[in-house]
Amino acid sequence: MYKIRKTDTVKVIKGKDVGKVGRVLAVFPKLGKAIVEGVNLVKKHRRPRRQDEQAGIISLEAPISISNLMFLCKHCNRPTRVGFRLLSDGTKVRFCKLCNEVI
Protein backbone atom coordinates (compact mmCIF):
# COMPACT_ATOMS: atom_id res chain seq x y z
CA MET A 1 0.00 0.00 0.00
CA TYR A 2 1.51 3.26 -1.09
CA LYS A 3 1.65 6.22 1.26
CA ILE A 4 0.89 8.74 -1.43
CA ARG A 5 -2.18 8.46 -3.60
CA LYS A 6 -3.92 10.27 -6.38
CA THR A 7 -5.59 13.56 -5.28
CA ASP A 8 -3.39 13.82 -2.16
CA THR A 9 -1.69 17.14 -1.54
CA VAL A 10 2.07 16.87 -1.25
CA LYS A 11 5.06 19.09 -0.64
CA VAL A 12 8.32 18.74 -2.55
CA ILE A 13 11.24 18.24 -0.15
CA LYS A 14 14.07 17.58 -2.62
CA GLY A 15 15.11 18.63 -6.12
CA LYS A 16 14.62 21.75 -8.19
CA ASP A 17 11.03 22.32 -7.05
CA VAL A 18 11.70 22.25 -3.30
CA GLY A 19 8.92 23.88 -1.32
CA LYS A 20 6.27 23.57 -4.02
CA VAL A 21 2.91 22.22 -3.02
CA GLY A 22 0.58 20.45 -5.40
CA ARG A 23 -2.07 17.85 -5.94
CA VAL A 24 -1.05 14.36 -7.01
CA LEU A 25 -2.41 13.68 -10.50
CA ALA A 26 -1.07 10.14 -10.92
CA VAL A 27 1.03 7.58 -9.05
CA PHE A 28 3.28 4.96 -10.66
CA PRO A 29 4.01 2.49 -7.85
CA LYS A 30 6.30 0.30 -9.97
CA LEU A 31 8.53 3.27 -10.79
CA GLY A 32 8.22 4.85 -7.35
CA LYS A 33 7.15 8.03 -9.06
CA ALA A 34 4.22 10.39 -9.14
CA ILE A 35 2.99 13.30 -11.20
CA VAL A 36 2.21 16.40 -9.16
CA GLU A 37 0.31 19.36 -10.50
CA GLY A 38 2.68 22.23 -11.36
CA VAL A 39 5.79 20.34 -10.18
CA ASN A 40 8.75 19.20 -12.30
CA LEU A 41 7.50 20.97 -15.40
CA VAL A 42 9.24 20.21 -18.63
CA LYS A 43 8.80 22.08 -21.86
CA LYS A 44 7.73 20.10 -24.84
CA HIS A 45 7.73 21.20 -28.42
CA ARG A 46 4.52 20.32 -30.10
CA ARG A 47 3.81 20.06 -33.75
CA PRO A 48 0.16 20.37 -34.76
CA ARG A 49 -1.28 17.12 -36.01
CA ARG A 50 -4.71 18.52 -36.61
CA GLN A 51 -5.74 21.94 -37.80
CA ASP A 52 -7.22 23.04 -34.49
CA GLU A 53 -4.08 22.13 -32.55
CA GLN A 54 -1.66 24.89 -31.77
CA ALA A 55 2.00 24.54 -32.49
CA GLY A 56 4.50 25.72 -29.95
CA ILE A 57 5.99 24.94 -26.60
CA ILE A 58 3.82 23.55 -23.86
CA SER A 59 4.65 22.76 -20.25
CA LEU A 60 3.95 19.30 -18.95
CA GLU A 61 4.46 17.70 -15.57
CA ALA A 62 7.13 14.99 -15.59
CA PRO A 63 7.05 12.20 -12.98
CA ILE A 64 8.95 12.97 -9.80
CA SER A 65 10.36 10.43 -7.36
CA ILE A 66 7.96 9.75 -4.48
CA SER A 67 10.93 9.93 -2.08
CA ASN A 68 11.17 13.64 -2.96
CA LEU A 69 7.63 14.22 -1.78
CA MET A 70 6.06 14.54 1.60
CA PHE A 71 2.40 14.19 2.38
CA LEU A 72 0.77 17.46 3.41
CA CYS A 73 -1.82 16.84 6.10
CA LYS A 74 -5.05 18.73 5.55
CA HIS A 75 -5.92 18.59 9.24
CA CYS A 76 -2.81 20.16 10.71
CA ASN A 77 -1.50 21.66 7.45
CA ARG A 78 2.03 20.33 7.95
CA PRO A 79 4.20 18.01 5.89
CA THR A 80 4.02 14.74 7.73
CA ARG A 81 4.85 11.07 7.76
CA VAL A 82 1.98 8.76 7.07
CA GLY A 83 1.20 5.79 9.27
CA PHE A 84 -1.18 2.92 8.77
CA ARG A 85 -3.58 1.44 11.23
CA LEU A 86 -6.34 -1.12 11.22
CA LEU A 87 -9.85 -0.21 12.25
CA SER A 88 -11.91 -2.67 14.29
CA ASP A 89 -13.71 -3.77 11.11
CA GLY A 90 -10.40 -4.64 9.44
CA THR A 91 -10.19 -1.58 7.19
CA LYS A 92 -6.70 -0.25 6.75
CA VAL A 93 -6.54 3.53 7.01
CA ARG A 94 -3.78 6.10 6.79
CA PHE A 95 -3.17 8.57 9.54
CA CYS A 96 -1.04 11.63 10.12
CA LYS A 97 1.81 10.91 12.53
CA LEU A 98 1.72 14.51 13.76
CA CYS A 99 -1.93 15.06 14.62
CA ASN A 100 -3.13 11.44 14.53
CA GLU A 101 -6.08 12.27 12.28
CA VAL A 102 -7.18 9.70 9.73
CA ILE A 103 -6.43 10.90 6.21
Ligand SMILES: [Zn+2]
Ligand atom coordinates in the same frame (compact mmCIF):
# COMPACT_ATOMS: atom_id res chain seq x y z
ZN1 LIG B 1 -1.96 16.15 10.62
